Amino acid sequence: MRALRTLAGFAILLVLGAGAFVAHAWQSEIDPIDPPAQTSFDRALVTRGADLAAIGNCNVCHTAPGGEPFAGGLGIPTPFGTIHSTNITPDPETGIGRWSEAAFIRSMREGVDREGRHLYPAFPYDHFTLVSDEDNRALYAFLMTRKAVAATPPANELSFPFNLRILLAGWKALYFREGPFQPAPNRSEEWNRGRYLTEGLSHCGACHTPRNRLGAEKKDEYFAGAEVENWTVYAINMNSPAPVPWNQESLAFYLRHGWHEHHGASRGSMAPVTANLGSIPKADVKAIAAYVADVMGRPSQERIARGEAALATARKESESPFAISANSTNGIGEAIFLSACQGCHDGRRPVPFGGLNLHLSSAVNAPNAQNIINVTLFGLPAARGEPSAMMPAYRGVLNQDQLVALLDYIRDRFSEEPAWTDTRERVAATMNGEREVPIYRMDGTTQAPPETSMRTAP
Ligand code: HEC
Ligand code: HEC
Ligand code: HEC
Secondary structure: OHHHHHHHHHHHHHHHHHHHHHHHOOOOOOOOOOOOOHHHOOHHHHHHHHHHHHHOOHHHHOEOOOOOOOOEOOEEEEOOEEEEOOOOOOOOOOOOOOOOHHHHHHHHHHOEOOOOOEOOOOOOHHHHOOOOHHHHHHHHHHHHOOOOOOOOOOOOEEOOOOOOOOHHHHHHHHHOOOOOOOOOOOOOHHHHHHHHHHHOOOOOHHHHOOEOOOOOEOHHHOOOOEEEOOEEEOOOOOOOOOOOOOOHHHHHHHHHHOEEOOOEEOOOOHHHHHHHHOOOOHHHHHHHHHHHHHHHOOOOHHHHHHHHHHHHHHHHHHHOOOOOOOOOOOHHHHHHHHHHHHHHHOOOOOOOOOOOOHHHOHHHHOOOOHHHHHHHHHOEOOOOOOOOOOEOOOEOOEOHHHHHHHHHHHHHHHOOOOOOOOHHHHHHHHHOOOOOOOEEOOHHHOOOOOOOOOEEOO
8 A cells, every 4th residue: 555655656756757857857067177276275164164064964974884084885774775875075086076166056955966967865955955155165165175085885776766866856846945045034143043054954854854755854744753764763843752841051952962961862863963063163053952942832831840840750769769669560671670770870870971860761751662772772882982971782681571571661660651552563673683773872972073984883
C-alpha cells in the first residue's frame, strides 16, 4: 500500500518533472574558472566564513569517517537509497576548485551544481536558500582556502526512478521556495537574526521537522520531532517532552555547551551540532535560542509547576537515594536500574560528568525508547583527549528481556506518560543490527575545536 502510494507520488513527480523540464530545461552551465590563489581572499572574510560553516555543519556531512575534512564521501541514508556528500575542497578536478563564486552562490540558493544539474535535497539547500549573498561570499572564501584534497565520492545507491536527477525539478516545483530570507519588520533584530540562522544555515528543521513520503518537511508540523538515523529527534515546539520547560537561557547554554543541568547532554546526531555551535559568536547562539524559545511558546502555569515538582523530586533523591521496594511489579527492571544505573544517575555528581536524574530527562518522556536503548547499548564515548560526559556501553551485558524490563521500569518510575508499546521490537532490531545506530563522540560538552570526523563505528 505504502509502496503503491509512493509510486503514485512518483508518477505525479514524473509528470511535474516533465513539465518543469519543458519550462526550465536544464539549468545552464556556469563556466569553469582557474582556481583563485588562496592569498586573494580577505582574511576577515575567511574567518567569518569559518563561523558560518560551523553553523551550517558543512564539516559533519562533507567528511567521511577517518577522511580528510570537507573531502566528502559520507553516505547519507534516505528512504530512497544512499546519497554521498561531495568533495567541497578547492581541488580543481574532484572538488569545487573550478567553481566561481557565482556558481557556489547558485548551488546554495537554487540547489544546482556548476554544470547545471539539480542536487538532491539531502544537501539541505531548501534551508540554505535563505542565506544572504554576503554570507555565501564568506562561506566561499572559507572553502576555497581549505587544503585541496583529491577525492571522488562513491556513486550514489539510489533505486529507479530516484536516481533520475531531472525528477528533482518536479520536487522543487512542489516543495522548494527560493530565498533569500525576508526579515519580519514587526519583530526584534535578535528574533530575525535567530530565525535567519535557525531556518537557514543551521537547518534545525532538517532533523526536527517530520518529512512526508517524498522527503519534504511537513510545514504544518514545524519542529514536531522525528526519527533520523535511528535517533529520536525530540519536538522543539509546544509539544517539547522536556520535564522542565526550556527557555531562551537554557537553550542558549545547551546549544553552546552541549548540556544543561536540567536537561542532560546532547547525544546522537545532535552532538556535532552543539560541538559546532560551541565555537561561534555567543550572540548568534543567543539569537537562535531566542527564536526557538518563541516557537516553543510560553509554558502554562501547570507545566511550570510540573517542572518544579520534577526538580524537587530530583533534589530529594540526590540527598536520600531511592531504595529497592518491597512489592515491585518489575523486580528485574528495578534491580538492574538500582545496581547498574542509579549510582551515576542519582544526581549527586552534576551533569555533564554525572548522569541526569531521569525525572528530568526528555528521553524518558519521548514517544519511544530508542534514545535510551542507544545510550544503554552503545554508551557515550568520551570526547577526544579531554575528560567529558561518559557512560559505559551495556551491549553484551544485558540480554533483550533484561533491557526491555529495564526500559519498562524507567518509563514507569520516571514518567507520567503511558507505557511504550514498541519497546521489544526496537530492542530486538537495535541489538541484531537491523537498526544501524551511528554513534557520535560527546565533543559537544566543551568548547570543542572545529572537529570534522565525529562519527565512529559503534
Ligand atoms: C545534511 C548533510 C549536508 C550538510 C549539513 C551540508 N551538505 Fe553540502 N551536500 C550534501 C550532499 C549529500 C551533497 C550532494 C548532493 C547531490 O549529489 O545531489 C552536497 C552537495 C554540496 C555542494 C555541491 C557540490 C558539487 O560538487 O556538486 C556544495 C557546494 C555543498 N554541498 C556545500 C555545502 C556547504 C557550504 C555546507 C555548509 C554550509 C554544506 N554543503 C552542508 C550534504 C550536506
Ligand atoms: C542532524 C540532526 C539534527 C540537527 C541538524 C539538529 N538537531 Fe537538535 N536534536 C537532534 C537529536 C537526534 C536530538 C536528541 C538528542 C538527545 O537525545 O540528546 C536533538 C535534541 C535537541 C534538543 C534537546 C531537546 C530536549 O528536550 O532534550 C534541542 C533543544 C535541540 N535539539 C535543538 C536544535 C536546534 C536549535 C537545532 C539547530 C541549531 C538543532 N537542534 C539541529 C538532531 C538534530
Ligand atoms: C559511569 C556513570 C554512568 C552509568 C553507570 C550510567 N550512566 Fe547513563 N549517563 C551518564 C552520563 C555522564 C550521561 C550524560 C549526562 C546526561 O545526559 O545524563 C548519561 C546519560 C544517560 C541518559 C540520557 C539522559 C538525558 O536525557 O540526557 C540516559 C537515558 C541514561 N544515561 C541511562 C542510563 C541507564 C539506563 C544506565 C544503566 C543501564 C546508565 N545510564 C548508567 C553516566 C552513567
